[in-house]
Amino acid sequence: MPEENGGSVANVLEARGITKAFGGLLAVNAVDFDIPERAIVSLIGPNGAGKTTFFNMVSGLYTPTRGRFVLTGRDITKMKPHQRAQMGLGRTFQNIRLFGTMSAVDNVLAGMHVRLKGSILGAVLKMPGVRREEKEAREKAHALLDFVGLRGRETFAKNLPYGDQRRLEIARALASDPKLLLLDEPTAGMNPQETARLTELIGRLRQERGLSVLLIEHEMRVVMSISDRVTVLDHGEKISEGTPTEVRQDERVIEAYLGTARTG
Amino acid sequence: MSAANATGRGASPLKRFGLPALLIALALLFPFLDDGLGLGLMFPVIVIAVYVMLALGLNIVIGFAGLLDLGFVAFYALGAYVVGWFASGHFNQVSISFLSTARSISGGSPAGIHISFWILLIVAGAFTALCGIIIGAPTLRLRGDYLAIVTLGFGEIIPRFFQNGDNLGGFNLTNGTIGIKSIDSPGISILPDSLSTWQRFGTLDLNPWYYTILLLVLITVYVNIRLRDSRLGRAWVSVREDETAAAAMGINPVTTKLWAYALGAMFGGVAGAFYGAFIKSIFPTSFSFNISILVLCMVILGGMGNIYGVILGAIALQGINFYLLPQINDWVHAIGESLGSPLLAGADIPKYNFFIFGIILVLMMLLRPEGIIPNRQRQEELHDDSDAGGDALGGTVRA
Numbered sequence: 230m231p232e233e234n235g236g237s238v239a240n241v242l243e244a245r246g247i248t249k250a251f252g253g254l255l256a257v258n259a260v261d262f263d264i265p266e267r268a269i270v271s272l273i274g275p276n277g278a279g280k281t282t283f284f285n286m287v288s289g290l291y292t293p294t295r296g297r298f299v300l301t302g303r304d305i306t307k308m309k310p311h312q313r314a315q316m317g318l319g320r321t322f323q324n325i326r327l328f329g330t331m332s333a334v335d336n337v338l339a340g341m342h343v344r345l346k347g348s349i350l351g352a353v354l355k356m357p358g359v360r361r362e363e364k365e366a367r368e369k370a371h372a373l374l375d376f377v378g379l380r381g382r383e384t385f386a387k388n389l390p391y392g393d394q395r396r397l398e399i400a401r402a403l404a405s406d407p408k409l410l411l412l413d414e415p416t417a418g419m420n421p422q423e424t425a426r427l428t429e430l431i432g433r434l435r436q437e438r439g440l441s442v443l444l445i446e447h448e449m450r451v452v453m454s455i456s457d458r459v460t461v462l463d464h465g466e467k468i469s470e471g472t473p474t475e476v477r478q479d480e481r482v483i484e485a486y487l488g489t490a491r492t493g
Numbered sequence: 494m495s496a497a498n499a500t501g502r503g504a505s506p507l508k509r510f511g512l513p514a515l516l517i518a519l520a521l522l523f524p525f526l527d528d529g530l531g532l533g534l535m536f537p538v539i540v541i542a543v544y545v546m547l548a549l550g551l552n553i554v555i556g557f558a559g560l561l562d563l564g565f566v567a568f569y570a571l572g573a574y575v576v577g578w579f580a581s582g583h584f585n586q587v588s589i590s591f592l593s594t595a596r597s598i599s600g601g602s603p604a605g606i607h608i609s610f611w612i613l614l615i616v617a618g619a620f621t622a623l624c625g626i627i628i629g630a631p632t633l634r635l636r637g638d639y640l641a642i643v644t645l646g647f648g649e650i651i652p653r654f655f656q657n658g659d660n661l662g663g664f665n666l667t668n669g670t671i672g673i674k675s676i677d678s679p680g681i682s683i684l685p686d687s688l689s690t691w692q693r694f695g696t697l698d699l700n701p702w703y704y705t706i707l708l709l710v711l712i713t714v715y716v717n718i719r720l721r722d723s724r725l726g727r728a729w730v731s732v733r734e735d736e737t738a739a740a741a742m743g744i745n746p747v748t749t750k751l752w753a754y755a756l757g758a759m760f761g762g763v764a765g766a767f768y769g770a771f772i773k774s775i776f777p778t779s780f781s782f783n784i785s786i787l788v789l790c791m792v793i794l795g796g797m798g799n800i801y802g803v804i805l806g807a808i809a810l811q812g813i814n815f816y817l818l819p820q821i822n823d824w825v826h827a828i829g830e831s832l833g834s835p836l837l838a839g840a841d842i843p844k845y846n847f848f849i850f851g852i853i854l855v856l857m858m859l860l861r862p863e864g865i866i867p868n869r870q871r872q873e874e875l876h877d878d879s880d881a882g883g884d885a886l887g888g889t890v891r892a
Contacts (some may be wrong), residue, residue, distance in 0.1 A: 314743030326733045326738040327615060330870035338724075339731040343743035345724050349752065352723030353716050363724075385873060405743050 239266050240299075241409045241441040242287070247296035249282055249465075256282040258465040259296070264409060264441050269431065271444045271452045273476075274462035280356060280445045281323065283462065284413055287443070288320045289313045301408055315343045319407030321398040323414045323445075329387030333379060333397050337370040338387050340404030348357065375398045376437075377430060392423040399430065410434060416448050424448060431455055461485065475491045509761065514687035514847045520707055524700045535699040537815035541808055542706040543768045548791040549713045549786075549806040550760030555789070556798035556868065557721060558753030559733030560633070561641040564648020565788055567628075568758040570780035572765025574655060577673035577775050579608045594680035594693040610679030614766050616711075621762025622755040629754035633747055636736070648785050656777035679705065679770055694770075702771055709767060713760050717800050720756065720849040729753055730870065783847065790850055794857055796864025798871050805865055810850065818843040 244262035248255065257279040264270045272280050285291045287298060289310035297306040305313050314320075319340075328336050345366055351359035374382060377396040381389055386397060395415055402410055412431065416424040428451050434440045446452045452459060453473040461469040461476060463485040469476050476482055522531060527534055536563070554562045577583060580593065582605035595608035608616075632643045659669030667673070679701075680693035690698040694705075728749045731739040736746045769775050787810065795806020822842040827841050829837025863872040 290737065310737075311743050311745045314545050314741055318524070318809075320741050322738065322741075328734040328738070330734065330873045331730055335727055335730075339727045339739070339744070340742045342724060342728055343732075347724045349720070349723070349725055349756075352725065353719045355719065359723075385870075387873070401742065442533040 238262060238481055241266050241301055242267075242443070243299040244287070245297055245299075247283065247286060247298070248294045249279075249286060249291060250294045251421075257286070257293075257462075260448040260462070260465075260467050262318050262460060262467070264443055265457075266441055267435055267439055268457045269435055269442045269444060269455050270444055271459045273446065273449075273452055273459060278462040278485075279465040280462055281413065282465075284320075284411060284443070284445055288318060288411055311343075314405055314407075317406070317408035318411065319402035319405055319409070320411035321395075321402055321413055321415060323417060325394050325398055327386040327394055327401070330385050332383045333374060333389065333400075334367065334370050334382050334384055336397055336401045337404045338366055340371065340401035343405055370400075370404065373403055376400070376403070376433075378426070378447050392419060392427075395419070395423075395427065396430070398431060399434075403434075403438070407440065409443065411443045413445050414447060415444070416446065418453055424451060427451075428455055486487050505648050517711070519773060524703055525730050534816075535703060537811070539699060539702050539706055539771060540768075541811040541815070542703075543771075544711050544788065544791065544811045545804050545807040546706070546710050546713050546764040546767075547761055547788045548795070548803045549710070549717055550757045550764065551788050552757075552798065552800065552803045553717065553720065553760070554753050554757035555792055556803065556871075557726060557733075558729040558750055560750060560753060561637070562644045562757070563641050563785055563789070564644035564646070564651075565757070565761055565781065566780050566784040567651035568625065568761030569765040569768070570651050570777075571621050571624055572617040572762030573769035573775045574667065574673070574765075575620055575762070576610070576613050576766045577605045577676055578771035579613055579616070580677040580770065581605055581607075581609060581671045581673055581675055584670060584769070586715045592682070593677055594682060595677040605676055610677065610766075610770055613770075614763055617766035618759040618763045621765070622759040624762075625755040625758030626751055628675055630747075631752045633750040633754060645782075645785075648782060648834070652777045652780045667777070670777060672774055672779075674774040676770055676775070677733050678773075683804050695729065706767055706771075709763060714804070716756075716760075716798060718805070721800070725749070725752060734888075786847075787850070790854055794853065794864060796867040796871070798868030799864065802866030802868070809865075810853075813849070814846055816844070823857045 234395050240263045240455065242262070242264040244260060247256040247257055247262070248261045260279075260283065262283075263289055272283065282291065286293050289305075289308060289312075293306065297304055299305070300313070300316055303316065305316060305318075308316070328339060330347060331339065345362055347359040347362050350356075371382070374397075377400045379389075379393055379400065380395050386394065389397060399410075399412070399415070415431070416427050419427065431442060431444070431451075434442055444452070444456065456473050458471065459466060459469075459473050459476040461479070461482050463481075468481045468485060469479040471479070503800055523538065527538075547565070550568075551562065551565045552558050554565070580595070582603060584606050585604040587606060588602050588604050590602050590607040592609035592612070594610075595603050595605075595607040615664065628647055632640060632647075635643060638828070655667040656670055658667035659665050659671075678694045681691050682693070684691050686692070691701050694701045728739070728744045731742070731744060732746050732749050739749075740746055772779075788807075791806040791810050792803050793806070794810060795804065796802025819842075822840070825840050826838050829835070829840065861867075864877050
């Protein structure tokens with residue numbers, strides 16, 4: 230690996246021997262996977278390769294049949310999705326899952342839920358601590374919306390334009406102060422300009438906020454331009470791993486994507 | 494709540510505070526109005542207020558958290574029985590009194606447990622909230638229809654339990670179908686003798702009862718508003734909208750729903766405690782399945798999630814029950830007599846109240862499913878036709 234010098238960089242996420250069987254079908258088979266700190270790592274592969282299954286196991290929607298996940302040094306394999314989020318895992322969804330009838334700001338505030346402490350009694354009695362916290366949370370939410378470049382703040386999330394909904398989902402995920410952000414096809418359905426703007430945003434996540442990002446993406450231009458490392462899955466197995474350049478030249482990857490016949 | 498927030502902040506101070514102030518003033522003056530005009534509506538109005546409180550409690554569960562609860566009457570019953578147990582001569586094996594208005598005729602301490610009504614209100618609230626948690630913890634993992642069925646069963650079990658609880662291994666807990674009678678009156682004994690009606694609430698002067706339930710309703714409304722706009726209120730909406738996404742944001746769906754259930758149960762229990770003391774005798778049959786459905790109708794008719802709507806729904810349905818149907822009955826009888834029709838003259842219109850509610854509910858669902866005064870979010874959810882395709886197009890066009 231030309232990249233880092235061995236173990237000097239800590240890993241945010243370590244996956245070891247992750248296997249998921251749906252009945253007799255091995256959707257993901259014995260995959261090892263690391264995400265170093267402040268890295269953008271992409272997971273690619275043809276349709277049905279097991280990317281989303283792997284992703285859902287990281288965020289806790291599925292439990293792996295075998296294997297374990299370690300997030301910032303703690304084993305999270307048995308944790309529920311909300312516990313993982315509290316541990317510092319944020320995610321977006323392939324088919325946008327915003328809280329449609331909440332405003333953009335409230336969506337971000339809902340994402341901030343675990344970082345706020347206001348008790349029920351405090352809210353009912355309008356205690357000054359809770360009011361201050363709410364005010365600060367609101368300011369922070371607006372700052373996050375500025376960061377992702379969203380203007381419509383008080384409209385219902387479902388009435389926002391498509392591209393803005395994608396950005397809002399990222400802002401909402403950022404609200405819980407994650408260490409690792411999982412983005413599931415963030416540019417799906419976007420036009421080239423929107424895609425370019427979103428790619429730039431993902432880059433800024435690392436530079437300005439020090440996040441690690443795990444990206445599932447079909448748009449190869451996006452993957453190749455911002456990833457530090459790319460992992461390729463096919464039929465549930467890891468067939469290649471390395472820098473974008475390395476992966477692009479790997480014969481097994483070309484084979485998986487284009488088939489065996491190589492015209493020279 | 495976002496919508497409520499937005500409108501709340503945007504609205505003029507007159508609209509924001511003026512209308513509630515006017516309504517509260519009207520409610521405070523109502524007993525004088527009733528007395529002055531000789532309406533004789535104090536009794537029904539107090540019962541309506543109890544139902545307003547029940548509907549506001551159920552609104553937390555259904556309106557805010559989106560959990561269909563078909564057994565809300567269980568908490569109402571539990572609250573009433575708390576007052577029955579601890580403020581009557583029911584447990585006559587013992588004789589315990591604490592700040593109670595109960596006096597025995599002989600002058601000694603009366604048999605049974607007699608604890609101050611005010612303490613019991615809190616006890617009933619805490620007890621039913623606890624019951625809500627105990628019932629909710631295993632069942633709230635269920636979604637949608639399954640939860641509705643479990644709560645339906647729970648709402649049926651509790652009255653059955655009270656009906657058959659007169660011999661639990663030889664111990665008479667609930668006195669069966671005979672129920673618990675002569676429940677103590679609430680009272681504030683430290684008041685001077687000039688306010689004797691407040692020292693011990695009587696059956697002739699209903700004003701103390703009225704102002705007590707009015708205070709309880711106002712507290713319920715206030716807590717409802719504060720909860721709606723709180724961190725928990727946001728969590729409720731998010732879990733209602735998309736449980737998976739909410740969990741991915743770190744919101745624990747089960748505890749979030751559990752809070753809704755417990756808080757809703759608490760208001761149901763306090764309303765039940767007040768009702769038990771007001772009505773003075775409680776029977777298992779007073780807490781039938783019909784009440785769960787009636788309260789549910791109030792919430793849906795008024796507008797799920799909208800506090801004013803729910804209050805209006807409760808007043809409208811119980812108003813029909815107590816006032817309009819007997820009125821119509823009288824008219825029908827009068828018409829029947831003048832026409833010489835024994836069918837009309839002997840008709841019993843109030844008997845058909847649930848038939849009429851059913852028609853109202855069906856009409857509402859067809860014409861205005863979001864309720865009379867809708868919650869803006871709920872309205873959006875129900876009128877979802879402008880969704881999907883248009884938005885995606887809008888996105889690309891705009892960019």
